[in-house]
Amino acid sequence: MTAETLTDLRSIPFQTAEGETSTLADYGDKVILVVNVASKCGLAPQYEQLEELQRTYGDRGFTVVGFPCNQFMGQEPGSMEEILDYCAMTWGVTFPVNDKIKVNGPGAAPLYKALKKSHDEEGKKGPIMWNFEKFVLTPGGQVHRFRPNTKPDDPEIIAVIERNLPA
Template identity: 65%
Template sequence: MTDPTLRQIPFTDATGAEKTLDDVGADVVLIVNVASKCGLTPQYTQLEELQRRFGERGFSVIGFPCNQFFGQEPGSLDEILEFCSTSYGVTFPVNDKVKVNGRSAHELYKALKQTPDAAGRAGRVEWNFEKFLVDADGAVQRFRPKQKPDDPEIVAAIEAALADVDR
């Protein structure tokens, strides 16, 4: 799916400021709904590795804490930021909490969920750590939670999106 307006949907960053994907300063972003108390939380390590590997080339991971899956992100934003920093050395932006499913889902996630995964399934976010790769033109690729951030398929997709920007 390609939607150039996707990069213009506002969200609230960790300081309370309204931002868009274009404001992040990266041509290619990997949007992830994160949680501190989930079996998949160790994916923060691979997410930070991607940030360090590709950050200087116009890439950024963007975390959106979400407490919709068995209350696995119960803390305040300050507690979440402290956890990310001290436990995983996270340097990528972690924003205000959002809902990713249901009628109260954030507008960004409403748009992202229209994108099917590799099996052709769009719709609800399955769990914490679902990943959406958005390129400079608003094209989206979707990767389900259990697919680790350093999976060769995800790395190749990031490389390809960055190569398109470099041309």
């Protein structure tokens, strides 16, 4: 994606867990890792790695931004209060977890409609495959897409984050 597209992407509104309207632009020029999350997913241990990234790079111009999604085998059935409690109590999550959304289909959140236009490491774009699909947005205008089985602490993800942090 181009810088112009990224600017548009950063301006797409979404709802926070508290019901407020926000955008990725509210995070300034940070490197942002956007991820659809689910508490009852077998990949939920990735929360620990996402939080580790937040703690390691959060004060250097980086943030994880989570979006709960119940579209994959009903693996995020809870209320927002239950989801936030689970994230905090089970994984110690400090990064923002926003309102539950849909990532695929006609009811997909506008942010995810735009994110799905990004290509993954194999050059494929399109629907979100499962919970914990990751998009790293750089201040320079790039979107790097990583499929669910790519762990948050994968060397490719770490390299993208470190390469794009402010000096």
